[in-house]
Amino acid sequence: MAGCFLELWKIQVYTPPMHHRPISHYCFHHFLLLSLGLVLGSSGLRAVDTATPESGEAAVSANPADEKRIENSVVKIFSTKRYPDVFRPWTKQPPQEVTGSGVVIEGRRILTNSHVVLYASQVQVQASQSGDKISATVVANSPEIDLAVLELDDDSFFDTHAPLVRTSTLPEVKDTVMAYGFPTGGSSLSITKGIVSRIEFTPYIFPVSGLRIQIDAAINPGNSGGPAIVGDEMIGLAFSHLDKAQNIGYIIPNEEIELFLQDIADGKYDGKYGMFNEIQNLQNPALREYLKLDKGTEGVVLSKINTHDSAYPLHQWDVLTSIGGSAIDNEGMVKLSPTLRVQLSYMIQKTVRDGTVQVSIMRNGQEQQIDVPVTLDWPMLFTDLKGNYPSYFVFGPLVLSTVTTQMFGGFDRNGQNVLTVSGSPIIGRRSEPPAFPDEQLVVVPAPFFPHKLAKGYWPHNGRVIKSINGVTVRNLKHAVEILRDAKDEFIVIEFTDVGIEKIVFPRQEAVAATESILEDNDVRSQGSPDTLEVWHHKSRE
Numbered sequence: 001m002a003g004c005f006l007e008l009w010k011i012q013v014y015t016p017p018m019h020h021r022p023i024s025h026y027c028f029h030h031f032l033l034l035s036l037g038l039v040l041g042s043s044g045l046r047a048v049d050t051a052t053p054e055s056g057e058a059a060v061s062a063n064p065a066d067e068k069r070i071e072n073s074v075v076k077i078f079s080t081k082r083y084p085d086v087f088r089p090w091t092k093q094p095p096q097e098v099t100g101s102g103v104v105i106e107g108r109r110i111l112t113n114s115h116v117v118l119y120a121s122q123v124q125v126q127a128s129q130s131g132d133k134i135s136a137t138v139v140a141n142s143p144e145i146d147l148a149v150l151e152l153d154d155d156s157f158f159d160t161h162a163p164l165v166r167t168s169t170l171p172e173v174k175d176t177v178m179a180y181g182f183p184t185g186g187s188s189l190s191i192t193k194g195i196v197s198r199i200e201f202t203p204y205i206f207p208v209s210g211l212r213i214q215i216d217a218a219i220n221p222g223n224s225g226g227p228a229i230v231g232d233e234m235i236g237l238a239f240s241h242l243d244k245a246q247n248i249g250y251i252i253p254n255e256e257i258e259l260f261l262q263d264i265a266d267g268k269y270d271g272k273y274g275m276f277n278e279i280q281n282l283q284n285p286a287l288r289e290y291l292k293l294d295k296g297t298e299g300v301v302l303s304k305i306n307t308h309d310s311a312y313p314l315h316q317w318d319v320l321t322s323i324g325g326s327a328i329d330n331e332g333m334v335k336l337s338p339t340l341r342v343q344l345s346y347m348i349q350k351t352v353r354d355g356t357v358q359v360s361i362m363r364n365g366q367e368q369q370i371d372v373p374v375t376l377d378w379p380m381l382f383t384d385l386k387g388n389y390p391s392y393f394v395f396g397p398l399v400l401s402t403v404t405t406q407m408f409g410g411f412d413r414n415g416q417n418v419l420t421v422s423g424s425p426i427i428g429r430r431s432e433p434p435a436f437p438d439e440q441l442v443v444v445p446a447p448f449f450p451h452k453l454a455k456g457y458w459p460h461n462g463r464v465i466k467s468i469n470g471v472t473v474r475n476l477k478h479a480v481e482i483l484r485d486a487k488d489e490f491i492v493i494e495f496t497d498v499g500i501e502k503i504v505f506p507r508q509e510a511v512a513a514t515e516s517i518l519e520d521n522d523v524r525s526q527g528s529p530d531t532l533e534v535w536h537h538k539s540r541e
Contacts, residue, residue: 181226
């Protein structure tokens with residue numbers, strides 16, 4: 001595991017060309033996360049919505065009845081989407097029309113990719129060879145694992161469109177696979193043929209990881225959410241292709257789909273379990289000697305425990321030798337079959353019981369069996385919007401918001417260089433957990449609105465607020481509280497960045513000017529619902 005290969009950070013920027021979903025990756029040398037995000041990193045993945053398709057070999061089922069049944073279960077999805085504008089959080093980006101694919105599943109529902117319907121204000125479904133579109137509602141959505149479930153306004157659709165059968169086993173490498181969907185380049189159902197190339201356990205959207213099947217059947221924009229078929233059964237759902245590569249597409253396998261459907265059975269998505277500790281391999285002879293390991297001992301060493309809970313059973317320098325009953329090799333892999341080897345984190349989702357996973361460790365030369373608690377989330381200072389819109393608050397000409405993964409991904413290279421020079425925590429703390437439970441970085445996302453109150457100040461967009469009237473800001477709601485409760489004549493705002501001027505506003509004048517500033521700039525609301533609740537709280541006391 002030498003080198004830099006942890007995909008610790010996956011950032012979705014909501015200004016994608018051709019409706020693609022770009023995913024950026026940030027690697028940290030010798031830093032490996034024992035979690036559902038522990039895998040060898042890969043770069044350049046793009047989920048696919050619309051673009052110019054590549055040609056693929058047409059495939060036809062050997063059994064016409066099976067082919068007809070499969071085609072009857074595949075649908076085209078039309079979404080009208082309004083992505084957030086993280087640098088203008090009071091508004092949304094212009095509507096975008098996106099198409100994708102879906103498949104009928106049990107329970108009179110449609111399964112598709114999250115990115116096909118994420119931020120959709122309108123969703124419609126059309127069957128193959130049909131001239132009608134049926135309105136749909138997104139009833140479950142997981143951007144992390146890229147799956148979503150739709151229900152149709154006209155339930156009678158399912159009387160003539162049966163669910164597709166899903167196999168309960170993983171395919172074999174070299175199995176012939178056919179990808180069904182509605183890629184751009186035409187309006188009718190497309191079928192492409194290839195083979196299963198590899199199966200891995202890999203990151204989706206941090207901190208969630210899962211199994212991923214690679215195929216060489218052409219998957220193009222618009223295929224997203226369509227089924228992949230081996231024989232006459234579905235093996236998974238198409239969701240992405242490797243950018244700037246030929247015939248490398250990816251499938252979410254049925255195992256991940258089943259976990260998702262089980263999770264949402266109670267009406268909400270909780271996520272996937274993980275252990276969030278840092279590990280390193282055991283290939284270095286000096287490290288093995290330091291740990292007093294014999295030649296027959298294989299596993300990985302815990303280099304850091306990411307919890308302050310004194311009751312946590314694992315310790316730094318413990319050597320993990322097995323998880324869920326499966327032996328771990330010196331690269332942190334477990335063998336599932338003679339031809340399939342995956343990252344050890346896969347065993348968490350296979351063996352978790354009542355929130356714990358059994359591991360074997362070597363500690364001080366002694367082997368022990370330990371039940372280790374696992375969790376559904378690893379808190380990070382930069383949170384993901386997960387389909388929500390960013391929070392914000394307007395005070396005079398100033399806009400406040402919070403740093404999210406989407407905002408960080410939106411800074412171009414030059415912007416990141418400027419932040420690095422100024423010592424901004426947006427750069428310095430991008431991989432850190434919060435220092436306390438409700439910590440957020442409160443940022444000025446946009447230049448000042450035009451007004452005489454901002455005269456002489458440089459634009460402060462991208463700068464993180466340290467304090468307001470001498471009170472250290474904990475999070476956005478806290479910043480609104482400070483502004484709401486202030487009694488001083490002036491509001492003094494100080495920033496964390498080095499060399500950035502302080503801002504001083506006359507308090508009463510800034511409050512009085514806010515309404516006209518909103519009106520002049522077509523801002524419909526002074527803040528998002530969560531911040532307005534704080535701002536107006538006094539009037540209800």
